[in-house]
Amino acid sequence: MRRLTWLDVFTSRPLAGNGLAVVHDADDLGDPTMLGFARETRLPETTFVQTATEDGADYRNRIWMTVGELPFAGHPSLGTAVAVAVARGEREATYVQQTGAGLQQVDVELADGGLAHASMLQEPAAFGDEADPDHVLVALGLDPADAHPELPPQYVSCGLHHLMVPVRDEAVLARAQPEASALTAILDQGGATCAYVSWPEPDGVHVQARSFFLDAAGVAEDPATGSAAGPLCAYLNARTAVGEIEITQGVAMGRPGRLLCQAGERVRVAGDVVLLIEGQIAL
Numbered sequence: 001m002r003r004l005t006w007l008d009v010f011t012s013r014p015l016a017g018n019g020l021a022v023v024h025d026a027d028d029l030g031d032p033t034m035l036g037f038a039r040e041t042r043l044p045e046t047t048f049v050q051t052a053t054e055d056g057a058d059y060r061n062r063i064w065m066t067v068g069e070l071p072f073a074g075h076p077s078l079g080t081a082v083a084v085a086v087a088r089g090e091r092e093a094t095y096v097q098q099t100g101a102g103l104q105q106v107d108v109e110l111a112d113g114g115l116a117h118a119s120m121l122q123e124p125a126a127f128g129d130e131a132d133p134d135h136v137l138v139a140l141g142l143d144p145a146d147a148h149p150e151l152p153p154q155y156v157s158c159g160l161h162h163l164m165v166p167v168r169d170e171a172v173l174a175r176a177q178p179e180a181s182a183l184t185a186i187l188d189q190g191g192a193t194c195a196y197v198s199w200p201e202p203d204g205v206h207v208q209a210r211s212f213f214l215d216a217a218g219v220a221e222d223p224a225t226g227s228a229a230g231p232l233c234a235y236l237n238a239r240t241a242v243g244e245i246e247i248t249q250g251v252a253m254g255r256p257g258r259l260l261c262q263a264g265e266r267v268r269v270a271g272d273v274v275l276l277i278e279g280q281i282a283l
Helices: 031-041 075-088 133-139 170-175 180-190 226-240
Strands: 002-009 018-023 045-050 059-065 068-070 092-099 102-110 115-121 126-130 154-157 161-166 194-200 206-215 218-222 244-249 257-262 268-281
Touching (some): 002 075, 018 031, 018 075, 031 059, 045 075, 059 075, 075 092, 075 102, 075 268, 126 226, 133 161, 170 206, 180 194, 180 206, 194 226, 206 226, 226 257, 226 268
Parallel strands (some): 018 045, 059 092, 161 194, 206 244
Antiparallel strands (some): 002 018, 045 059, 059 068, 102 115, 194 206, 206 218, 257 268
16 A cells, blocks of 8 residues: 545645646556556646655656656646655655656645645756747637737747747637647647647736647646746746746636746746645555
């Protein structure tokens, strides 16, 4: 039997934000078992805490989607750090996690009532190619005229490549409906995991976003994507000089989340976390 923690990340209330299952003491689990359990949960990601294999790391974080392992992800990093702090009985902690993208610092503060706050420094931003806006918008079920007039689509990574797709207004964001084969081609072009469609509000600070990726069933939507929020912050900082943004995501799915991002040499991404379930799993 292994300890299992179930959390909602980027939210301060249960059953919102992005769900995460964390399996502790997973050193002896093989890849097929981890993938099988990730498919069992049907969550966007499931993580497995293992002993670190690199100097300076407190633990190794293995992150799995239902279609395979990811080198890095946002809400699984924050949620796993909270799960580790709860398991270790530490109300405040700074951990260094080991992922396929490197080592990332994660800060955790536990509050009463199963609430927590966590933040992390993501990998330095890497800016890839710009993508053809006409092709990108059509792949998302939109019209080329729906593109943002000043912010072109671009592949950006802070540990995991995503395609940033700013659009011209809130109504466009609501209409996005990607087609699987077209989205696959667009993501494959830049080695991206998701298309992060966003509407930066006129105040320059608040952003509304939706995240589309591919799973075994086709196109899926993610309610809160920390690994894309960091690149979006870096992208907007480079193009508009904004230093901090607050992203609202998951509204269209009925799971609203709030992601806080601060630009810098390494973008800091933060949010609240809710502990839902503590139990055991027979793996």
